[in-house]
Amino acid sequence: MGQVDSLPVIVAVTGASGAPYARRLFRFLAERAVPVHGVVSSAGRLVYRLETGRNLEEDLPAGIPLYAEDEFTAPIASGSFRTRGMVIVPCTMGTLSAVANGLANNLIHRAADVCLKERRRLIVVPRETPLSAVHLKNMLALTEAGGIVLPPAPGFYHHPRVLDDLIDFVVARILDHLGIPHDLMAPWQGL
Ligand SMILES: Cc1cc2nc3c(=O)[nH]c(=O)nc-3n(C[C@H](O)[C@H](O)[C@H](O)COP(=O)(O)O)c2cc1C
Structure with a gap:
């Protein structure tokens, strides 16, 4: 891997x-030895446990630091700590709004704000349905600020058979936008 890649x-x-999606992304990056810094909100911890039956801490591959949302002394709070970029997955409408509007009330908002100001990649994977005008305006604001809004909207043209195929579709798109090669999904080659 080159300098940026590391x-x-x-x-x-x-x-x-x-x-x-988060679980799959953490595992993929760990398998490829991509260094990762994790951060989780209080609600993130709760919903992760509800959806997977496990605590994020015990599910996380070894060696990945995991910060809580109030850990403002973490390295990722500063622009001088260089990173390849950030993925917020999944991303609530609340966090999307905070980032789009420049609030830095917790470490996730702050780290995202740092990515925008340092012109680093920021990918948010928002989840809500239906979307209100407020949500859509925030997504536009974030896009105009340089962020990438990547809804978890898998296609069906690759004939998914199991849930993992749908999860991999979304994670593959995240990796594409991080510039990390993968073999999770063959690119569409045309008919
Ligand atoms: C089971 C569960 C599922 C939720 N799903 C969503 C969701 O898909 N999108 C969303 O914006 N909020 C969702 N919420 C609400 C957020 O967790 C809540 O707004 C929280 O304050 C967000 O805080 P955070 O952005 O700091 O994680 C959900 C809450 C629970 C308990």
């Missing part, structure tokens, strides 16, 4: 539905 990726977990 920089850590920040993976934040918030309290939206979609914990299996």
